[in-house]
Amino acid sequence: MLKKYLELEVLVFVLAGALVGYFVLAHMNSHQQTLIQAMQSQKESLEQQTPQPPTSQEAAVVIATPAPTVAPTVMDVLKPAKVTTKPTIVFTPAISTTSQTSPDGTRKVTIDTVGTKDGNTTYEVQIDDGPIVYSRTLPTGDSLIVPYNTWSPGDNYFFIQENSTDGTQVMVFNGSGKPLSNGNEFLDLTGVFAKDVSAAAFGSATGWAADNLIIIESKNADGTNGTSYWFGVPDQGVIPLATQF
Helix, strand or coil, X not given: CHHHHHHHHHHHHHHHHHHHXXXXXXXXXXXXXXXXXXXXXXXXXHHHHCCCCCCHHHHHHHHHCCCCCCCCCHHHHXXXXXXXXXXXXXXXXXXXXXXXXXCCCCCEEEEEEEECCCCCXXXXXXXXXXXXXXXXXXXXXXXXXXXXXXXXCCCCEEEEEEEECCEEEEEEEECCCCCCCCCCCCEEHHHHHHHHCCCCEEEEEEEEEECCEEEEXXXXXXXXXXXXXXXXXXXXXXXXXXXXX
16 A cells, blocks of 8 residues: 555656646747747847848949039029139330441431331330430331431431332431421421422431531433432522442
8 A cells, every 4th residue: 555655656757747837838839939939039139220231132223323413503694604714915116326426426316116006116226325206117128217418417417218118218416406497396307309300309417518418329211311400408499410330
């Protein structure tokens, strides 16, 4: 009897231990599944937060989408145009000087030539480096010269010559730089000769025969040398000579 009781008690303990072990194992399985689910849930949450690369179809859609057209703003319309500043070109005139001294070396007449922007040339006549006594602007091809024999023997007068397409003009000036006795700035030698002499044309003024006489050579219609003349200063008389100079 005692033996059966012990066997029953052992059986009860075995069943109780098995039941406890079952509940413990079931609890551990449940806890393990819960932990796995939590880890999977956390992984899915991280994957949702991390941007995934687009699929090939999505990339194609992105590439094919045209860039949006941006309409100009009010500031763009009102923005002033860019102004291009051209470099300033400074005009530097060409300047040259010619001069002739009197026979005794005490007087000098000078002509300064100054180029202008329009291509012309301005000529300025000075006496003894003093103030300008005559100025004239001529086009390209014309000139104003001072001959080597410009001064009269007494240094009281001098003459200069203008060469142009219209011909030659000789102008006689007072050596003092002041107007002549008739009030004119200069004597127009070629103009007086053309008015007083019809038999020949003016050729050249070769120099001085005296302090008040300029020698003039004329030209015949055939181009040969004509009669020589004296031009009186300041009376402007034209006197024919018997011989040629």
